[in-house]
Amino acid sequence: MDLYFKCGKVGSAETIFKLIPKKEAVSWNVMISGYVTAGKFFEAYGIFSDMREAHVEADAITFTSVLAACSQLAALEKGKDVHKLIIERKLEDGEVVMGALLDMYAKCGAVDEAFGIFRILPERDLVSWTSMITAYGSHGRVHEALKLFADMLQSNVKPDRVTFLAILSACSHAGLVDEGCYYFNEMINVYGIIPRVEHYSCLIDLIGRAGRLNEAYEILQRNPAITDDVGLLSTLFSACRLHRNLDLGFRIARTLIEKNPDDSSTYITLSHMYASVQKWDEMRTVRSQMKKLGLKKNPGCSWTEINQKIYPFFSEDNSRLHLESVNKCILYLTSHMEDESIPFMHFDIEAQIYS
DNA sequence: GTAGGGTTAG
Incomplete structure (x- = not known):
């Protein structure tokens, strides 16, 4: 299945998955992470819901993968649900899961929550430092990003090319030209990273x-x-x-x-x-x-989370979501899926859309 | 078998 996903054959992976009689956590995990690598985030979350309905116990890998989907969908509420489940399952000491959680909060715009996670991390490695620096940088909090970078160096964690990307982009957002140039040169001369x-x-x-x-x-x-x-x-x-x-x-x-x-x-x-x-x-x-x-x-297309549901909309919607736009977007989403599967979301338009 | 960080622009 994993191989099919990696070759972009999502449909084949799905077929095999359906044929597995007694699915254990690994099979579900492969599907979730496979959907994520294929860029099918709605489906990734959908199959995670199915897994829960099937009463298969999720593990750290399940959560890590589904959090990546939440991040990409900017689905904060769904991400918070996953956070609760992680606490329930007592998986808060996992470095990778917590890293994914931190990233989910950051990508959903909840930077302070992300820092809350960062603060309680059992151990801070290169990836978690970089995630947090990226989080601050991408939300315009450059000075916090640069301060964190200094702290990172203090803790003897060596930055890599992704860390510098975060720093450079932070400087660029804030218009810190001299600082940006300084870090660019440091990257080359001190850390030996070829730009x-x-x-x-x-x-x-x-x-x-x-x-x-x-x-x-x-x-x-x-x-x-x-x-x-x-x-x-x-x-x-x-x-x-x-x-x-x-x-x-x-x-x-x-x-x-x-x-x-x-x-x-x-x-x-x-x-x-x-x-x-x-x-x-x-x-x-x-x-x-x-x-x-x-x-x-x-054409522009985006989506938003209202009352636990995800609604897509088009760029011509100025004030609120219109029925036709939603329908158009369903068409758009379905026509962009090679396998013609229907998005997992249920569009409960009458009840929710104008709330 | 499956797991976390990635820029810019319209």
Whole structure:
């Protein structure tokens, strides 16, 4: 089953799972973690519910996997339920489960709860330190992130490339340019970590957001390995839009369109850039060019948790969830599942939606 | 057999 999941054959794994007459915890666990690796988080939670209904006792691995699903769905209430179960099962001394719990709270926006878990961890390893730093950094609490990083070094835990990613992204969110550059250099010179594209991504964003666009561009030019990276160019392009640098912006847009002619986002950003400097003719040209090529904006889709249930909605919903949108989203979800299975959620629209 | 941390942009 695990092998099928790893090959992306979710349907085959499901078939085998159904054939197992007496399912033990391991079989359920493989399904839950398999769904998570396949990005099918609704299903992961669904099969966890089935497991509970089947009265199979969940273990640390079950909880760890289902917490990953809760994190991805930002389903805080469901995550809290899992927390209760972990306490009931007296699994609070497990390093990995607690790490997953900490991450779940952080991803669901409950940063202080995440720190509550971090504080009581029996042992703090590289992963838990990094999770907590990421949690603070991604919620704009940079100084707490940097303080924690200092504490981590004090405790003699050596940061790795993920830790630095957390630090760099924290600095970039807060506009701490000098600090960010300092850590970038420390990473290389003190910790011997060779920066990857993702590190450069933070660095380019950091420097670009600060308006030092040419400096950011030079970094790309100086490193042949990353000069043409579409992701990095897009990051810099956004910074050009932010600072209304038409020259560099247009140059980068041209490269991006050459490399990725089907991607509508370049056109959209370009048109926004022209609009921000009142160049309406240029804006219209970009829009009509986009239309001519048949490029459309990707529809936005998200979901929210109301009264223990998860509701999807589309970007055109401004004030509240509409019946049609929910229906559309069910269609969207089902059409995006190769196996045509129906999402586990029950859409109790009449009773819940306007509550 | 199955388990926790990952950037940027639209």
